[in-house]
Amino acid sequence: xxxxxxxxxxxxxxxxxxxxxxxxxxxxxxxxxxxxxxxxxxxxxxxxxxxxxxxxxxxxxxxxxxxxxxxxxxxxxxxxxxxxxxxxxxxxxxxxxxxxxxxxxxxxxxxxxxxxxxxxxxxxxxxxxxxxxxxxxxxxxxxxxxxxxxxxxxxxxxxxxxxxxxxxxxxxxxxxxxxxxxxxxxxxxxxxxxxxxxxxxxxxxxxxxxxxxxxxxxxxxxxxxxxxxxxxxxxxxxxxxxxxxxxxxxxxxxxxxxxxxxxxxxxxxxxxxxxxxxxxxxxxxxxxxxxxxxxxxxxxxxxxxxxxxxxxxxxxxxxxxxxxxxxxxxxxxxxxxxxxxxxxxxxxxxxxxxxxxxxxxxxxxxxxxxxxxxxxxxxxxxxxxxxxxxxxxxxxxx
Ligand SMILES: Cc1ncc(COP(=O)(O)O)c(C=O)c1O
Numbered sequence: 001x002x003x004x005x006x007x008x009x010x011x012x013x014x015x016x017x018x019x020x021x022x023x024x025x026x027x028x029x030x031x032x033x034x035x036x037x038x039x040x041x042x043x044x045x046x047x048x049x050x051x052x053x054x055x056x057x058x059x060x061x062x063x064x065x066x067x068x069x070x071x072x073x074x075x076x077x078x079x080x081x082x083x084x085x086x087x088x089x090x091x092x093x094x095x096x097x098x099x100x101x102x103x104x105x106x107x108x109x110x111x112x113x114x115x116x117x118x119x120x121x122x123x124x125x126x127x128x129x130x131x132x133x134x135x136x137x138x139x140x141x142x143x144x145x146x147x148x149x150x151x152x153x154x155x156x157x158x159x160x161x162x163x164x165x166x167x168x169x170x171x172x173x174x175x176x177x178x179x180x181x182x183x184x185x186x187x188x189x190x191x192x193x194x195x196x197x198x199x200x201x202x203x204x205x206x207x208x209x210x211x212x213x214x215x216x217x218x219x220x221x222x223x224x225x226x227x228x229x230x231x232x233x234x235x236x237x238x239x240x241x242x243x244x245x246x247x248x249x250x251x252x253x254x255x256x257x258x259x260x261x262x263x264x265x266x267x268x269x270x271x272x273x274x275x276x277x278x279x280x281x282x283x284x285x286x287x288x289x290x291x292x293x294x295x296x297x298x299x300x301x302x303x304x305x306x307x308x309x310x311x312x313x314x315x316x317x318x319x320x321x322x323x324x325x326x327x328x329x330x331x332x333x334x335x336x337x338x339x340x341x342x343x344x345x346x347x348x349x350x351x352x353x354x355x356x357x358x359x360x361x362x363x364x365x366x367x368x369x370x371x372x373x374x375x376x377x378x379x380x381x382x383x384x385x386x387x388x389x390x391x392x393x394x395x396x397x398x
Pocket of ligand 1: 204
């Protein structure tokens with residue numbers, strides 16, 4: 001047996017071996033998965049824009065006009081009009097002077113954090129932040145203080161201990177696996193008091209929270225106080241890529257210092273054009289955001305009626321606690337057999353013992369589809385002897 005085969009076997013034995021499934025056709029509320037029609041309850045295409053005719057047309061037109069790829073990094077010859085247009089629109093949408101595009105949210109987070117903190121400085125990161133933030137902290141070589149989830153007092157203690165070396169506080173706006181919202185007002189106050197920058201990742205908040213879907217920072221009225229807002233284009237905006245919003249000076253610095261921006265090919269023009277069309281739709285149809293919130297509430301209510309206690313804070317991310325990884329995957333498989341595709345989430349995405357079913361709703365789901373799914377989740381959870389309490393909040397490895 002090779003060492004790799006041994007590692008794969010170990011992953012299998014621990015219920016952690018992953019495999020790809022195949023979706024035919026576009027990301028709608030129902031998809032064909034490995035040949036079967038199923039209700040999709042684990043896509044981040046929250047507003048259904050990935051399959052919107054105007055978004056698809058914009059991508060197709062841009063491909064015809066600008067080509068399929070940018071051919072180089074932005075700083076060489078890859079800076080094209082769709083990039084510039086999208087950056088201006090994103091900055092205006094979020095209420096910032098500037099926005100800078102990145103190839104993905106993973107790259108935006110790693111690049112931005114590593115550019116803003118370095119050796120001898122401190123980064124302060126919520127224990128449930130996304131892996132791309134954790135990796136950004138590692139790459140920065142700054143000393144990382146991982147504060148307890150959403151615990152401003154613990155963070156304040158860490159900042160005091162750092163004695164002025166704190167460079168950056170970084171948090172998810174909406175936590176990707178838990179669906180709750182960061183205590184942004186307290187974080188902003190601490191950042192101000194300690195002379196630190198504050199960075200918020202709006203991957204799951206853009207298109208879902210705040211006025212017109214402007215995100216958790218706008219919802220908290222803190223656009224002027226959060227130094228950097230990162231967001232992805234691959235979730236509610238239905239395309240691919242990401243952006244960092246900041247003031248003009250900071251943005252110019254990131255353009256020079258964020259390595260994934262400097263050393264990576266610019267996003268393809270059709271991808272930027274699709275995101276721009278999605279942003280137009282979001283601004284023209286704020287009812288999409290309301291519909292998403294209504295659907296999230298409907299699913300939560302229906303799960304509660306089944307005796308489950310979904311976690312999160314009313315957002316479109318609805319976790320149902322399971323515990324052991326193998327049990328979470330068993331629940332997910334049994335639901336799939338009954339036509340509901342809801343992903344089981346296990347380590348390393350969540351801590352050991354905190355595996356869960358992560359249900360995500362879309363604005364395009366019908367309320368009766370969500371109610372039917374909740375009944376199946378309830379019945380299947382009971383078959384497996386689960387109580388479905390809110391997932392415990394436990395730390396990930398920093
Ligand atoms: C909170 C958060 N940040 C960043 C990312 C990475 O974004 P992307 O998929 O664009 O790389 C994700 C998800 O994938 C996420 O959940």
